[in-house]
Amino acid sequence: MDKEKIIAPNQIGYLIMKDDGGVLDSGGDLKNDVRSANVIMGLLNLTESIDEDFMPNSSCERITIDYGQHYYSICMSNRRIYVVKLSKTHTQNGATSSSSSSTSYNDAAEGNNIGSSSTVMA
Amino acid sequence: METQLEKVLSDIVTQQDTVGALLANRQGLCLGAKGDINPNVSGIGMAISDQVAALEPKSAVSTQPEARHPTICLYSGNRRCVIQRNGEITGIIYKQHTAAPASD
Numbered sequence: 270m271d272k273e274k275i276i277a278p279n280q281i282g283y284l285i286m287k288d289d290g291g292v293l294d295s296g297g298d299l300k301n302d303v304r305s306a307n308v309i310m311g312l313l314n315l316t317e318s319i320d321e322d323f324m325p326n327s328s329c330e331r332i333t334i335d336y337g338q339h340y341y342s343i344c345m346s347n348r349r350i351y352v353v354k355l356s357k358t359h360t361q362n363g364a365t366s367s368s369s370s371s372t373s374y375n376d377a378a379e380g381n382n383i384g385s386s387s388t389v390m391a
Numbered sequence: 392m393e394t395q396l397e398k399v400l401s402d403i404v405t406q407q408d409t410v411g412a413l414l415a416n417r418q419g420l421c422l423g424a425k426g427d428i429n430p431n432v433s434g435i436g437m438a439i440s441d442q443v444a445a446l447e448p449k450s451a452v453s454t455q456p457e458a459r460h461p462t463i464c465l466y467s468g469n470r471r472c473v474i475q476r477n478g479e480i481t482g483i484i485y486k487q488h489t490a491a492p493a494s495d
Contacts, residue, residue, distance in 0.1 A: 308446045315439050316465055320432050323485055324467045331466040334443055336450055337457025 273297060281339060282354035286310070288345075298354050309343060309352055393423060400425035403484060411485040419481075428485050436483040439463060440476045 273296035276283050282298030290310040295301055316329050332343040338358060344351045396414060403412040404426040411428025413421055419437030421430040443463050444451065450458040463474040471486040 305446060308442060312439060312442045312446075315435060315442055319435050319439075319465065319472060320429050320485075322429065323432075323470060324465065324472060328467045329465045330468075333462075333464045333466075334446065335457070335462040335464070336447065337455050337461075341446070 276351070276353050277355055279356045280353050281356045284309070284350075284352040286350040286352070288348045288350065293349070299352065305352075309341075309350070313343070313345075313350065396423045397425075403482075408486045408488050409484060410487050413483050415481045415483065417479050422480070426485070428483070432483055433481075436474050437481050440474055440481045443474075444476070 283296050284299045284306055285294040286292055292306050334341040339356050342353050400412050400423050411426030413424035413428050415433035415437050416422055419434040421433035424430045453459050460477050465472040469488040473484040475482050
């Protein structure tokens, strides 16, 4: 039970919340971090009121917050909120490598650093 | 006085996939907008930027500009809303990825 979930190889912390903000699971840097959970819930509530024409209510499915050396990825799925804090410098969990791609959505990149954008290609 | 701002906004909206951009002041008032973006978004954009500033208050004193001013990106399908604060000014950019039209 105490074993931490590995959501992404370069993760440094994670939070799994209910849609009411209750923390279901946490680990790494975000272990028992209720303060961050509250900030993120506040952020999610704010994103609902952004431009109705550009992003209709609740259509925002992913949020990233990029701090340069690390970033947060926030996803909503199945009435759960998944927050993962990821490192850009591949040192966690033995995932050290010289790969230039920094996101977990890199199956098409083949080490070729296309750009800083992490747009998911459907 | 606004010519510099207008120039910056014009530069931003000519970037690939960008549909609109605006700049807001510390009060969330729109300083200027270009392209297809509602100037009223400046308030909510500023509120989002303020909220994110509370996530890692320690980063606010970092020597790295990227850590002091995190980039927030909201994804919705092929659309993205990018928010970044730099000192007194917050920039909000709307982006829409336009892939080659597929026959559907």
